Amino acid sequence: MAQKKTHCDCLNTIKPVRDALDVISGKWKLPIIISVGVGNDRFTDIQESIPLITPKVLAKELKELEQHKLIKRIILGEYPVKISYKLEPYANTLTPIIYALKDWGINHRKKVMDR
Amino acid sequence: MAQKKTHCDCLNTIKPVRDALDVISGKWKLPIIISVGVGNDRFTDIQESIPLITPKVLAKELKELEQHKLIKRIILGEYPVKISYKLEPYANTLTPIIYALKDWGINHRKKVMDR
DNA sequence: TATAGCACTTTCCCAAAGGAAAGTAGAATT
DNA sequence: AATTCTACTTTCCTTTGGGAAAGTGCTATA
Numbered sequence: 001m002a003q004k005k006t007h008c009d010c011l012n013t014i015k016p017v018r019d020a021l022d023v024i025s026g027k028w029k030l031p032i033i034i035s036v037g038v039g040n041d042r043f044t045d046i047q048e049s050i051p052l053i054t055p056k057v058l059a060k061e062l063k064e065l066e067q068h069k070l071i072k073r074i075i076l077g078e079y080p081v082k083i084s085y086k087l088e089p090y091a092n093t094l095t096p097i098i099y100a101l102k103d104w105g106i107n108h109r110k111k112v113m114d115r
Numbered sequence: 116m117a118q119k120k121t122h123c124d125c126l127n128t129i130k131p132v133r134d135a136l137d138v139i140s141g142k143w144k145l146p147i148i149i150s151v152g153v154g155n156d157r158f159t160d161i162q163e164s165i166p167l168i169t170p171k172v173l174a175k176e177l178k179e180l181e182q183h184k185l186i187k188r189i190i191l192g193e194y195p196v197k198i199s200y201k202l203e204p205y206a207n208t209l210t211p212i213i214y215a216l217k218d219w220g221i222n223h224r225k226k227v228m229d230r
Numbered sequence: 231t232a233t234a235g236c237a238c239t240t241t242c243c244c245a246a247a248g249g250a251a252a253g254t255a256g257a258a259t260t
Numbered sequence: 261a262a263t264t265c266t267a268c269t270t271t272c273c274t275t276t277g278g279g280a281a282a283g284t285g286c287t288a289t290a
Contacts, residue, residue, distance in 0.1 A: 007160035010153040014146045014165065016220030017213060023223065025140050026277085031129045038125040043237050045122035050129065057278060059238060080287060083237065093222065096215040098132060104212055105131030108138065111205075141247085158267050172248060174268060195257055198267070 020097070023068055028053060028061045030098060033091055036071060041084045070094070135212070138183055143168060143176045145213060148206055151186060156199045185209070 024030055028050070035049045047058050062085065065071040070091040076082040139145055143165070150164045162173050177200065180186040185206040191197040 007157075007164045008150075008154040010150050010155070010164055011166075013149050013153075013213070013217055016218075016224065017145055017149065017216045018142070018220070019224050020216040020220035021140075021142065021145070025136075025142070027133075027136065027140070028278095030132055030136070034128050034132065035123075035125050038128075039123040040125070042122075044235080047237095049122045049125055051126075052279090054279065055238060056240085056280095060278095081237095090226075093219060097212070097219055098128070100212040100215045101132045101135040102128055103131075104208060105133070105135035107208065109131065109134050143248095159265085162267095167249090169249065170268060171250095171270085175248095196266095 023070075024094065024097070026061075028057060029065060030094075030101070032058070032061055032065060033070060033087065033094060034098060036085050037087050037091070041086060043083065043085070046085065138185075139209065139212070141176075143172060144180060145209070145216070147173070147176055147180060148185060148202065148209060149213060151200050152202050152206065156201060158198065158200070161200065 024033075031050050031053075032046065035046050040046045040049050043055075043058070043062075047053055047055060050058075062071060062073070066073055069088050072086050072088050074084040074086060076084055146165050146168075147161065150161050155161045155164050158170075158173070158177075162168055162170060165173075177186060177188070181188055184203055187201050187203050189199045189201060191199055
C-alpha cells in the first residue's frame with residue numbers, strides 16, 4: 001500500500017500562509033500600516049511618508065484596511081471636519097511579520113550589493 | 116525651526132519591507148517555497164501539492180525563484196532526463212517570515228470565524 | 231478676493247497577473 | 261501500435277493593480 005504517495009503534504013502550512021497573504025499582500029498595505037503605526041494619522045501625511053504612492057491608491061487601500069479591521073477612520077470636530085487614521089489594536093498582531101520582513105529585507109539588500 | 120515637521124519618518128522600516136515584498140510577495144512564491152521545502156521536488160508533485168496552481172504559473176514562478184537564488188533546478192540522469200527542484204540554503208532565511216505568516220493566518224481565520 | 235490646504239474622487243489608460251484549455255516532445259508502459 | 265507520463269509551452273482572454281492628471285467641495289489664510 002501507499003505506493004501512490006507521490007507528493008508530501010504541506011497544506012497545513014500553505015493554507016494559513018495564503019490566508020495571511022490574502023489580507024496583507026500587495027505593494028502598499030504594510031507600508032501604510034507602518035506609517036500609521038509610527039503616528040502619521042492624516043491622509044496627506046501618510047501620503048507624503050510613503051514614496052510614490054498616489055492618492056487614489058492610498059484611498060482604496062485605506063478602505064480595505066478598514067474593512068479588515070486593521071485601521072480605523074475617525075472623524076474629528078464639527079465644522080472644520082478633520083479625519084484621523086489610527087491602527088486598530090488588531091494591527092499590532094502584524095508586528096512579528098513586519099519585523100521578519102524588515103530583517104530579511106535589510107539582509108537581502110546587503111547580499112545583493114555584495115554580489 | 117522644525118515647524119514644518121509634519122509627518123513622522125518611517126522609511127527605515129518601509130524601505131526594507133518593500134525590498135522583501137519585491138522578492139516574495141504575490142500569491143504563489145511562498146507556497147512554492149513551502150512545498151519544495153517539505154520535499155516535493157518534481158514539477159508535477161509541486162503542482163499537485165498547491166491547490167489551483169496552473170502549470171503556466173508554476174513554471175513562471177519557478178524561474179523567478181531561480182533568478183532570486185531561492186530555488187535550484189537540477190537535471191538528473193542522462194537519457195530519461197529527470198528534473199529536480201530543491202531549495203537553496205538561502206531560502207531557509209525565509210523561515211521566520213513563513214512562520215510569522217502561518218501563525219497570523221491561523222489566528223486570523225479563528226478571528227473571522229468567531230465573528 | 232484670491233490662494234492654499236485637506237481629503238479625497240474621477241477619468242483614462244497601460245501593464246502585469248493569472249485562469250482555461252490545448253498542445254508538445256520525448257520516453258516509458260501496456 | 262496506442263496510451264501514459266513528465267515537464268512544460270502556447271494561445272487567448274479577463275481581471276486586477278496601479279500611474280498621471282485633473283477635478284471637487286469645503287475651509288482657512290493672506
